[in-house]
Amino acid sequence: MSVSVFIDGAVGTTGLEIRERLSGRGDVSLLILDEARRKDEFARRDALNDADIVILCLPDDAAKEAVAMIDNATTRVIDASTAHRIAHGWTYGFAELERDQAKRIAGARFVANPGCYPTGFLALVRPLVRDGLLPADALVTVNATSGYSGGGKSMIAEFESGAAATAFRPYALSLGHKHVPEMTRHAGLSHGPVFQPAVANTYRGMVVEVPLHLTQLAAGADRRLVLDAFEATYEGCGLVRVSDDTPATIAIEDDAGTDRMTLHVFAHHDLRQLRLVATLDNLGKGAAGAAVQNLNLMAGLDPLAGLAR
Known part of the structure; x- marks a missing residue:
């Protein structure tokens, strides 16, 4: 049936x-x-x-x-x-x-x-808040870029006709994007993130980044503990992959054409900084x-x- x-x-x-x-x-x-x-x-x-x-x-x-x-x-x-x-x-x-x-x-x-952007953001942030690695009152930012199909028929027509005349365009510059309440609520944060979305001249694909100073995290937290939190959260999940690799580059198209999402954690030991990155298809998992x-x-x-x- x-x-x-x-x-x-x-x-x-x-x-x-x-x-x-x-x-x-x-x-x-x-x-x-x-x-x-x-x-x-x-x-x-x-x-x-x-x-x-x-x-x-x-x-x-x-x-x-x-x-x-x-x-x-x-x-x-x-x-x-x-x-x-x-x-x-x-x-x-x-x-x-x-x-x-x-x-x-x-x-x-x-x-x-x-939403597509919240999916990447929440995948990176929610496990850290839930596990006490990132305080709920942390002030965070999220930088994210989507393929132009995320803008619907009018944006698709704009880019495919050549009218866009750009390879990369930040938008929602006045802040207050409609995705922010969703990100805040479901991450368990007390304050909305500074959300910086952009569109790239590619049909589909998405990169979502959350940069963090280690001082924002719980004492003793580092790249390994963040990866451990991700691996424990997404173990056995068929559509969310946690990468332990640190490739030199990541492409917006890495997970385009699929329904999966891949999470990366990059770190600089001396600067004590992390760069959390999710790639997904804005039309797929997004x-x-x-x-x-x-x-x-x-x-x-x-x-x-x-x-x-």
């Missing part, structure tokens, strides 16, 4: 990626509306209520409206928007974040898919891959079914 799934917003970048991962699977039955019915409110309402699990790939306000259209007590929801990531009654859909997070997701009715992983958990299927490691 297959689980029925309706992707609301299946024509957007994330929706198309999710649909690609689910197509052809015998354990999933996709409910698909043609172009005319997709814009028919009654047909859409029926699909939202007929599906076992709905995946919302919509702007925030539209996602909230879609949830309000579900008038039964059984349809379950995965929301890929920002709308519910710190909302009461929603389970955060980062399966590796806490030791029992996958179990929580499996039993949840409403799951909020994480979006569609996470949604499919959450769907698998909620449906009681192989958590890694349909995902590329």
Whole structure:
């Protein structure tokens, strides 16, 4: 018996990626509306209520409206928007974040898919806060760069037409980005990080960095203790890899085209500094891959079914 799934917003970048991962699977039955019915409110309402699990790939306000259209007590929801990531009654859909997070997701009715930037940030910071290596009141920064597909159709068109006229562009320069509350809440921090996002002229891929002075960490903490915390947290996780290597360079494309994430820890002994780095695909583990992983958990299927490691 297959689980029925309706992707609301299946024509957007994330929706198309999710649909690609689910197509052809015998354990999933996709409910698909043609172009005319997709814009028919009654047909859409029926699909939202007929599906076992709905995946919302919509702007925030539209996602909230879609949830309000579900008038039964059984349809379950995965929301890929920002709308519910710190909302009461929603389970955060980062399966590796806490030791029992996958179990929580499996039993949840409403799951909020994480943002791509927060996924990398939380993977690096949450284990340190939870294990007492990084104080909850630490003041941290996060520098992150994504491929332009993270900006949706308009940004894709801008870069692929040549209108962007740049290889690298910082943005959200006025701070206060909508990802900051999500990062703060789920990391367990008292203060929001200084978030410095940028977009690069490559379609997909992401690098997320958190620089730290050892003085910010608990007494005696060093690169080895940080790596030990990561390895203990992500042991046996099929989609999160902890690297003990220190390559000379890291590329934004290192995990592009996959649904995995790789964590690195670099250190300078004399300067007593660390550079924590996560690479992932903004459309994979940062979006569609996470949604499919959450769907698998909620449906009681192989958590890694349909995902590329």
